[in-house]
Amino acid sequence: MPRSSTRPGGSDLLTSAELTLLGRLDLAYRRPQSGLYAGERRSPRSARSPEFSDFRPYVAGDDFRQIDWGAYARLEKLMLRLYVAEEEACLNVVLDPSASMALGEPAKWPAARRLTAALSFLGLAAMDRVQVGALGGGRVPPLRGRDGVSRVWTFLEALEPAGTAGPDDLRRLHWLRPGVTVVISDFLAEDASWAQPLAAVASRRQEPVLWQVLAPDEEHPTISGDLKLVDHETGRARELTITPGLVGDYLRALAAHRAALARAAQAAGGRFLTSNSAEDLEAMMVAGLRAGVVRRG
């Protein structure tokens, strides 16, 4: 979908066309959500609500107000009507603001920030409790409803990629609430294992979603010849002769790295999906639909 130049509230993050697109989508939670307040998400608890869930035989102690007298007339058995409880869900969106996110052609940072804004918008539009923060950095307090959109976007626009960030920073994020935790990053930190931090996230009743954003030239390198490669975050350098063989090795290593991330996410009951910075928001949402993170509203 072509990106319109009209951006609400003077924001650079999402255009009105993209917001229209997001209006037709919703976040997909795998598990019923159990929150403090009533909301629009299925709760594991049964309660009175407009939405019928099931029948079950009456046992002593049950609330007889829930006996379905119609069923008793037909079956001559006391049956209780069960209803779905709808409670608020909690969405945590964690954006990686490390310096490496500024690289790539096109750069990864605008794409990752736009994706963060889009997921936050979906959560806020569905009256979920949304928390947005930076990996190893600040955050906005929990927000609910569309009123929080401008605060989220103000926070995102103030962020600039700098420094380093890694799995240990995820482990140190204590503000994360039970729910879905989406980590948006290039996941290119060296000497880092994401398995343990993700296990810790899962242990706090959070479903981790790892959303990797890479630039096209990181997915398929186009450089060649005798080069000195410098790590943008750490400043470490490595002198190489880039040959087609070496690029082949790079692609194999990238595939292995993605497979390891996917395994770590699955082990923590989560999901792993990828996008590249050349894609527009619609393509990213299609990736989300395919991975089951987003659904049609």
Place this chain on the structure above:
Amino acid sequence: MEFLRPLAALALLTIPAIVLLYFLKVRRPEVRVSSLLFWRPYVADRQANAPWQRLRPSMLLLLQLLAALVLAIGLMRPGLIGAAGVDSTTVVMIDASPTMEATDVNPSRFGAAVDRARSLAGQLAPGQQMAVILLGDHATLLAAPTGDPALLRAALDRAQPSGSAGDFAEGISLANSILLGRPGGSIIMFSDGHSQAPTSPPRVGAPFTYVSVGSTGENAAIQTMSRSGNGSVFLRLANYGRNARDLKVEMRADGRLVDVLPVKLEGNTTSDVTWNRLSTSTQVLEAKLTPDDALGLDDTAWLVIAEPPHHPVLLVTSENGFLQQALKLRQGLDVTTVKPADYKPGKYDLVIFDGFVPPGKLPEPALLINPTVGLGPAPVGPQIDPGGVQPADVRDPLLRDVSLKDVHVQSAASLKVPTGWRTVISAAAGPLLLVREGDPRDALLTFDLHHSDLPLRAAFPILVNNLLDYLLPGGFENQVFTPGQSVTLIAEPGARYADVTGPDGRSSRLTPPFPPFAGTDLPGVYLVRQQLASGSRLSRFVVQLQDPALSRISPGAAPLIQAADRPSGVLPRGTLEVWPWLAAAALLALVAEWFVFLRGR
């Protein structure tokens, strides 16, 4: 095994240079990346980035060293002695006769012949050699036997057509000497069949191949242009082709077009044209046939109208009507005739002593006829019967157009040829006509003209004219020479130098003793400016092709030859050069190196 170019061993220095490059650290451009996580260095990269480390085995290095080594050896041109087939030497003879300038084939017959020779040079196989001979007035060896196509091409680039018919006999003689001791040779001649036919078929020491160049005989020419005493200009036009032609003759006076004469010429005919509109102020008259035909050399004729100053000539004779008549035919002479008794030295450009030699020093130059016994610069002896008359050298310019057939001499003075003199006409018993070369110029006729039938022959006035050309200062003035012919510039006494300016505007300076001027390749009018103490003297001469034999351009037959016996015995085998295989091996090594580089190992 031998190396034909051992100096190329210097190329082996590339091997330590390559090794040195492996020792040195590579300076690489910097590229910032998100992570080095997936960029894993190879061992070779780690080695390359460590300066001055111990050299470790590397397939890339080995292949590069192999390619450099093989290339260096290839440059040294190694050859396997005796491995090649029989050495063969091809002698290419290119006819440079003026007819080869005909443009009936593209770009010209001569150009096509040179192109074919160049093609032959490019097809030489290892062990084969080629030599190039150019057949002009003399046969010239353009390229000695070589197998290097570049040398041969450079020699062929220098080839130029000649102004006179190619000397076939001399060319064959030169080719035979080249092929002497070179079994397996051959001779190829590119010609249109207009080279000089030798008196007898020459003996050819190798297989001879004649390649005819040219396709047509259609050509028209101005055969003669002359001026009569009453100022009329006489032109003889000839059509040497089979087809009738409608031609126009453009008359130009000092470069300005003054008249156009239409002429229709049937095939193989001549036509005479008289033109009476010559202005007295004209210096040079030019006649040009249009439209152009295959041979442009004979389409233009020039006539120098401006007369040079007359030469005072003294004839000392009792009575010699033949001589006086012959002198009258020569324009530009003021002849004074005196009896021997009345002879007094004076200021003359030439003194002719007939049957008389004055005592003391003779004036210079002088022509002595039947001198007194024991007198003169070449004292003669008593009268003898000289026997048959023959030219000493048929190519002597003094005998140009002079036929000595049916010439008899009853008696002549005996004479031993003195040093510095050259015999022009000889007889069985001694010389009949001698000239002294250098400065001063003298000529001596050893017999009384009245004791010979020479004055009755057409050759006599021509011989006198040639002698006057030779003896008189400025004898070349207003004369017509053929292209390529050397012109002897007899300068005025006291001339310091002479500048000769050709039709192309290029000037050459001649200084005493004024060697013959040989730069007469271009047809046209040549201007001679002699610098005298009293000023300068301007005169002209003309170079143009007026030889009907050379205007008949239809391709002729191959010249007659005598095949010589083929050499016998075991033919020596040549050296097989192996550099092409080495070059291929080097290329293979480089391809393998590139493949290994692409594979990253």
